[in-house]
Amino acid sequence: MTIWGDKPYYSLNYYLKELYGEKIYKIALDGGFTCPNRDGKIDTRGCIFCSSGGSGDFASSKSLSIYDQIEEGKKRLSSKKTGTKYIAYFQAYTNTYASIECLNSIYKQAISHPDIIGISIATRPDCLNNEVIKLLTSINKYKKVWIELGLQTIHPSSASFIRRGYELECFNEAVTKLNNCNIDIIVHLILGLPYESKKQILESVKYITSKKIQGIKLQLLHILKDTDLADYYTNNSFSILNMEDYIDTVISCIEIIPQNIVIHRITGDGPKKLLIAPLWSGNKKVVLNNIIKEFKIRDTWQGKYYVQAQ
Ligand code: SF4
Secondary structure, three states: OOOEOOEOOOEHHHHHHHHHOOOOEEEEEOOOOOOOOOOOOOOOOOOOOOOOOOOOOOOOOOOOOHHHHHHHHHHHHHHOOOOOOEEEEEOOOOOOOOOHHHHHHHHHHHHOOOOEEEEEEEEOHHHOOHHHHHHHHHHHOOOEEEEEEEEEOOOHHHHHHOOOOOOHHHHHHHHHHHHHOOOEEEEEEEEOOOOOOHHHHHHHHHHHHOOOOOEEEEEEOOEEOOOHHHHHHHHOOOOOOOHHHHHHHHHHHHHHOOOOOEEEEOOOOOOHHHEEEOHHHHOHHHHHHHHHHHHHHHHHHOOHHHHHHO
8 A cells, every 4th residue: 555644545735745845725715706507608507516605615705805815714724733825726616717807816816915825726627718728827837726627527427417518528628728738637526426336437537537637536426405406316316325335436436546646635525504415424534534444454455555564
């Protein structure tokens, strides 16, 4: 078993310490954006699982300036053992979906904060036009830029079920454009989408890791209050993953992820007050501990752990 610090996989924490020599936290921000899957350009309903906060439920209020949101985020993290630097994480909605002037102004507010070492931008591959890529490339020259693409699945039937609103080819094109500009890419996948098998999940992992991407986020499907998925869950019986199945699936994913790809997340991170199911996922610490425990047991079963530990 390869160990990176205290984890049997290449974690975000380990990567950031390697890169910056200290613990770095991400501060979730709300730049006041919307999303083409909500404003009617593609759809008005949004992705089926998306909460009213646009999957940015941990961000500060958009009524605050970006500077004040960063300061508020720093205060929130003050009880944790932090370093001195942070990543500005534009998380809520589609964070490249605005005029170029607006994007320029918002990103610059973040990168001009002295404690911000880079920006991570969650977006859709169909919202990365050439002007946006040019802006990101210019920022990336002096502060690091990560682009987070919420692909969720490579399978057309699941993409249509979740109302993602773009084809896989669009994702491929965005990856090529970002690769050409040396901008790091983090791809989000959801584990446990209705009617998706473990085999299909592993196919998604294999597919995206065959591309030139630098990071991956594995997120358990959360059914959140006031989403269309919550209504669907009430009216249809589809099975959701229990903790054992999730752990088995997530470890199988990690086992096939090339060791140079940073694994940013291995659980879901939904707000507890909105969580309908699976309720076991509310205790993130227990889930993470059980994943690590299972890793060790599996390696022991395979004889690898003892061999490498000797
Ligand atoms: S693309 Fe993102 S913000 Fe837009 S509806 Fe889907 S999950 Fe929500």
